[in-house]
Amino acid sequence: MLKGKRMNRIKWLGLILLFVITSAACKKSVKGETQVYPTPDPVGTYALGADVSWITEMEAAGKKFYNAAGEQQDLLKILKDKGINTIRLRVWVNPTSGYCNTADVLAKAKRAKAANMRLLIDFHYSDSWADPGQQNKPAAWVSQDFATLKTSVYNHTVDVLTVLKINKIVPEWVQVGNETNNGMLWNDGKASTNMKNFADLVLSGYNGVKAVDPATKVVVHISNGYDNSLFRWIFDGLKNNGAKWDVIGMSMYPTATDWSAKNTQCLTNMTDMVSRYGSEVMICELGMPVTDAVACKAFIKDLIAKNKSLSNNKGLGVFYWEPQSYNSWSGYKLGAFDDTGKPTVAMDGFLTPPTP
Known part of the structure; x- marks a missing residue:
């Protein structure tokens, strides 16, 4: 009994x-x-990310964000409920607007930490946009000789990361350059002109990151993740000239009609990067026209699956670039929020398990 x-x-x-x-x-x-609501993967597992570097500028302009039910919420809350567990933030040296300078990055990083989200910091080593078409030196560095330029890269990297660390924020990953398809800090660091200089600049950034926290992983980021010949050229050149990195970063911006083929090519390239260099691989940026949200959801789900399939857990994560840029903020039309400031179905591509 x-x-x-x-x-x-x-x-x-x-x-x-x-x-x-x-x-x-x-x-x-x-x-x-x-x-x-989905539970984001915990720290130490797969990164489902978004670059939201425009957030403070958008909020200052009066932009507000809403969940699918039309309830106004903080953007990070909305993204977290869509499965996002990691935030990416770009850093500019001395931008005229002040946005993306050290103070602005710190403010956004604090918000990410308060939301219990992980962090990827993206150094552009410029006062404005750095990408395959432009890698302009900061105004304060223009007249420096190459030895001083390397020191400036190191010091800037250390200074920004130290400010974060003082505030008890240590990013898991740091990009040394942004979409450096042909090097950075032109013309001194243009890869097609002087690969050794580019490698030296990457090494300066790498050493700066490790000086602040040796556990932070360094990313070298190239666009067109489906272009294996480009990646072999850059990373063979960096390896042969003494550069160091932990993670190979990629961008993927396909169309609604070619995303499946591009993803297949990207998987081939990712697999080659793992076998050729032993590197981990991260999709640091992705996007598709906001008008193609259904195709974008399928694209995201497929790319996550392909990145996760890499051997020995070498696939680290994927990041949507500025998904919240609704109403074509700054003319950008590849976001994933609709004209009312609500996430489109594209963001459901990050949900685990995915919505039907």
């Missing part, structure tokens, strides 16, 4: 525990229906 009572008590305790877990996993939307 005593044994039977004990068994009944255990059954009741089990039912109570099940009820508590179920209740915690669900919440009511403003319309009243029960919704189950």
Whole structure:
């Protein structure tokens, strides 16, 4: 009899525990229906990310963000409920607007930390945009000789990361340059002109990152992740000239009609980067026209699966670039929020498990 009572008590305790877990996993939307929100992968596992570097500038201009039910919320809350667990932030040296300088990056990094999100820092080593078409030196560095330029890269890297560390923020990853298809800090560091100079600049950034925290992984980031010949040229050149890195970063911006073929080419390239250099691989940027949200969702899901399939867990994560840039903010039309400031179905590509 005593044994039977004990068994009944255990059954009741089990039912109570099940009820508590179920209740915690669900919440009511403003319309009243029960919704189950995804739990982001914990720190140390796969990164589902978004670059939201425009967030402070958009908010200052009066832009607001809303969940699918039309409820105004903080952007990071909306993204987290879509499965995003990591934030990427770009750093400019001395931008005229002030946005993306050290103080602005710190403010955004604090918000990411408060939201319990991970962090990727992206050094452009410029006062403005650095990409395959432009890698302009900061104004303050223009007249420097190459030896001083290497020191400036090191010092700038250390200075920004030290400010973050003082505030108890240590990024898991740091990009040394942004989409450096032909090097950076032109013309001194243009890869097609002087690969050794480019490698020396990457090494200066690498050493700066490791000086602040040796556990932070250094990313070298190239666009067109489907272009294996470009990646072999850059990374063979860096390796042969003494540069160091931990992670190979890629960008992927296909169309609604060619994304499947490009993803297949990207998988071939990622697999080659793992076998050729032993590197981990991350998709640091992706995007597709906001008008192609359904195709974009399929593209994201497929690219995540391909990146995750790399041997020895070498695939680290994927990042949407400025998904919140609705109403073509700054003329950008590859976001993943609609004209009312709500996420499109494209963002469901990050959900784990994906929505049907």
